[in-house]
Amino acid sequence: GAVVSQHPSRVICKSGTSVKIECRSLDFQATTMFWYRQFPKQSLMLMATSNEGSKATYEQGVEKDKFLINHASLTLSTLTVTSAHPEDSSFYICSARPPQGSGRSTDTQYFGPGTRLTVL
Amino acid sequence: AQKITQTQPGMFVQEKEAVTLDCTYDTSDPSYGLFWYKQPSSGEMIFLIYQGSYDQQNATEGRYSLNFQKARKSANLVISASQLGDSAMYFCAMRVGLQGAQKLVFGQGTRLTINP
Numbered sequence: 001g002a003v004v005s006q007h008p009s010r011v012i013c014k015s016g017t018s019v020k021i022e023c024r025s026l027d028f029q030a031t032t033m034f035w036y037r038q039f040p041k042q043s044l045m046l047m048a049t050s051n052e053g054s055k056a057t058y059e060q061g062v063e064k065d066k067f068l069i070n071h072a073s074l075t076l077s078t079l080t081v082t083s084a085h086p087e088d089s090s091f092y093i094c095s096a097r098p099p100q101g102s103g104r105s106t107d108t109q110y111f112g113p114g115t116r117l118t119v120l
Numbered sequence: 121a122q123k124i125t126q127t128q129p130g131m132f133v134q135e136k137e138a139v140t141l142d143c144t145y146d147t148s149d150p151s152y153g154l155f156w157y158k159q160p161s162s163g164e165m166i167f168l169i170y171q172g173s174y175d176q177q178n179a180t181e182g183r184y185s186l187n188f189q190k191a192r193k194s195a196n197l198v199i200s201a202s203q204l205g206d207s208a209m210y211f212c213a214m215r216v217g218l219q220g221a222q223k224l225v226f227g228q229g230t231r232l233t234i235n236p
Contacts, residue, residue, distance in 0.1 A: 043211060043226045091163055107153045107215060109224060111165035
C-alpha cells in the first residue's frame with residue numbers, strides 16, 4: 001500500500017490565492033520530508049527539506065516566503081504556495097525518508113502521488 | 121559538481137526484450153547512493169532499486185538489476201523480459217550530502233516505450 005499520501009491530488013485556483021498541499025507519511029514517523037517541483041517534461045527539482053520541529057532548508061533560488069513549509073508533526077508536512085501565479089503551475093511532489101529502526105532502508109525516499117497545481 | 125546524466129531521452133523496445141537505461145554520475149563524495157525510480161503517467165514516483173557506493177555486488181530486485189561500474193561512474197538499469205506496463209519515465213538519482221543533510225539529485229529521465 002501507499003507509504004506517503006498527498007492531498008489534494010489536483011487543484012485549480014485563481015491568481016493571487018494561496019494553496020496548501022499536505023504530505024503525510026503513513027508507514028513511519030518521518031523526521032525529514034522533502035518537497036520537489038516538476039515542470040512538464042522535466043525532471044524533479046528539490047525545493048526544500050522539511051525537518052520536524054525546525055525551519056525548512058530551502059534550495060538556492062526557492063523563495064521561502066512564497067513557499068511556506070510547516071512540518072508540525074512526525075507524519076505531516078505542508079507546503080503553502082502563497083499568492084500563487086500562473087508560473088507556479090506545476091506538479092508538486094513530496095517524499096519522506098524512514099528513520100533508523102523503522103524496518104525500512106534509511107537510504108530510500110518514498111514519494112507521494114503528487115499534486116498538480118494549475119493557477120489561472 | 122554533483123550531477124546525474126541520462127543521455128537517452130527516449131527508448132523503444134519490443135515486449136519481452138531486455139532493455140538497458142543509461143545513467144552516469146559525477147561526485148567527489150566517497151559515500152553516495154544511486155537510485156532508479158519509475159514515473160508512470162499518473163505522476164507517482166515508484167522506487168525500483170538502490171545501489172550503495174560501497175556495495176560489492178550489483179543490486180537486483182526481481183526483473184530489475186543495476187549494472188554498477190564504479191570506475192566508469194555509471195549505474196545503468198537493466199529491465200529483463202520487458203512488459204507493456206513498463207512503459208513510463210525512468211529517473212536515475214543520486215543521494216548526496218552528509219547524514220542529516222542528504223538530498224537526491226535527479227537526472228533528466230528516459231521515456232521508455234514498450235511495443236507489443
